[in-house]
Amino acid sequence: MESSSPRVEVRRSTRRRRTVSAYREGDRIVVLMPARVSKREETRLVEEMVRKVLAQGARRPRSDEDLMRRAGQLSQRYLGGLAHPVSVRWVGNQRSRWGSCTPANGTIRLSDRLQGMPEYVSDYVLLHELAHLLQPDHGKSFWALLEGYPQLERARGYLEGVAFGSGMPPPETPDDVDADESTETLF
Structure with missing residues (x-):
């Protein structure tokens, strides 16, 4: 090389x-x-x-502007255009999560580690964070927002494999949340 x-x-x-x-x-x-x-x-x-x-x-979207544009496309396609982030950006300081969202101010941050992964994986993480703008917890209504994404299980499996290989905690799944339970933990 x-x-x-x-x-x-x-x-x-x-x-x-x-x-x-x-x-x-x-x-x-x-x-x-x-x-x-x-x-x-x-x-x-x-x-x-x-x-x-x-x-x-x-x-891949290389700039924050590209990422913001992609967020708009994903919101339109899978969330009926209802998620409107104020900012979406790549960050280099997320080592134990793939992305985070602060619904109170509309900001989404994605780990720059996603930049080397397949597009369907980074799209899933971005869509996951967009869904938090509509539903802050990981309850059943949150997971229902993601059901329309055709690569959902494939992307989750990919991230679980990467997490396992790198010693990260596994991502939360719909099965981890009881019907009445809500959690503040972000993906």
């Missing part, structure tokens, strides 16, 4: 059997793979995954 390439961190897991995934974390690309992969195969897989992450990054 060229010296201008991003730093790459390989994380091997004995629990991971076949899948290889990669995502951007700050200034580096993290590649998750099974522990049993040979060094030769590792080299090939890392090159392939770095190429994919860089290609995905080229298609």
Whole structure:
């Protein structure tokens, strides 16, 4: 790889059997793979995954303005245009969550670690935070707002895998919330 390439961190897991995934974390690309992969195969897989992450990054909203525009599109398409954030921006200080929302002032912040992930994943996190503008807690009505997103389960599974591989707590699911319970914890 060229010296201008991003730093790459390989994380091997004995629990991971076949899948290889990669995502951007700050200034580096993290590649998750099974522990049993040979060094030769590792080299090939890392090159392939770095190429994919860089290609995905080229298609993503890179600026806060792009992100705000994408929020408007997602709100219109999946929330009937009802979510109106005041600001949406990338932040580099979220290490234990993918995004956060402050409904009181209409601000949404997304972790810059999402920038190396597939677009359907960052769209899901953005949509999740947009839904918090309409429903602040993670109750049943909140999860009902997200049901129309066709990549919902796929994106959640992706994030669960990344969280597991990096030691983050797993994302909250609709099954984690009782019918009468509400929580202030943000995704």
